[in-house]
Amino acid sequence: MAQLLVVGSSTANSLPALALLSHDITLAPADSTALTDSARSDVVIVDGSGDLAAARMMCRLFKSSGITLPILLVVTEGGLAALTGDWGIGDVIVDGAGPAEFDARIRLMLSARSSDGLISSGGIVIDEGAYSAILNDAPLDLTYTEFELLKYLVQHPGRVFSREHLLADVWGYDYYGGTRTVDVHIRRLRAKLGTEHEALIGTVRNVGYRFSPDGVPRH
Numbered sequence: 001m002a003q004l005l006v007v008g009s010s011t012a013n014s015l016p017a018l019a020l021l022s023h024d025i026t027l028a029p030a031d032s033t034a035l036t037d038s039a040r041s042d043v044v045i046v047d048g049s050g051d052l053a054a055a056r057m058m059c060r061l062f063k064s065s066g067i068t069l070p071i072l073l074v075v076t077e078g079g080l081a082a083l084t085g086d087w088g089i090g091d092v093i094v095d096g097a098g099p100a101e102f103d104a105r106i107r108l109m110l111s112a113r114s115s116d117g118l119i120s121s122g123g124i125v126i127d128e129g130a131y132s133a134i135l136n137d138a139p140l141d142l143t144y145t146e147f148e149l150l151k152y153l154v155q156h157p158g159r160v161f162s163r164e165h166l167l168a169d170v171w172g173y174d175y176y177g178g179t180r181t182v183d184v185h186i187r188r189l190r191a192k193l194g195t196e197h198e199a200l201i202g203t204v205r206n207v208g209y210r211f212s213p214d215g216v217p218r219h
Contacts, residue, residue: 005041007034020099030054048075049095063088066158070109121157122200122213153211162208
């Protein structure tokens with residue numbers, strides 16, 4: 001089951017085929033708030049069946065923000081002619097497609113992101129099975145929590161996470177410590193990445209942290 005963020009649909013019935021699937025669906029308006037809403041999502045579905053210009057703007061906004069989630073664009077048959085490579089989408093589906101086609105495209109987009117159980121981005125390769133992390137072929141000596149935190153960030157490149165969000169998803173809801181522990185572990189991770197690569201984990205002012213695969217800090 002995947003976490004789907006549907007952008008541009010004003011009601012839950014806008015894409016009825018999705019409601020027949022077992023995926024969790026979150027609706028978001030076609031504006032910048034969708035970037036934050038994507039933090040817990042696996043796939044973004046941009047509904048361009050009603051407003052193609054707004055859909056194009058959203059696809060480009062995700063791309064320019066460094067968010068690398070796969071994007072499935074829904075368009076009418078007439079809208080296909082307007083699509084170009086700079087939209088930054090992973091796949092396209094014609095409005096009116098059935099649930100089986102939606103499910104197949106979502107599964108294919110998700111499977112394309114994984115490779116033999118390895119998670120890689122920005123020169124970091126994480127092997128969940130071996131519980132190891134490598135940066136440019138050099139192993140990283142990480143504690144359990146550092147490994148889990150780095151894995152979580154690398155799994156979601158470009159997405160911004162608040163300290164509270166990281167505490168809940170990495171430490172767990174039963175953890176009673178303060179958010180300062182996140183800052184401490186981020187600082188330790190950056191130190192282990194080294195000065196040349198510490199910018200892989202960027203600070204987003206007044207929000208939290210993000211993993212930037214290009215190593216360029218984003219504030």
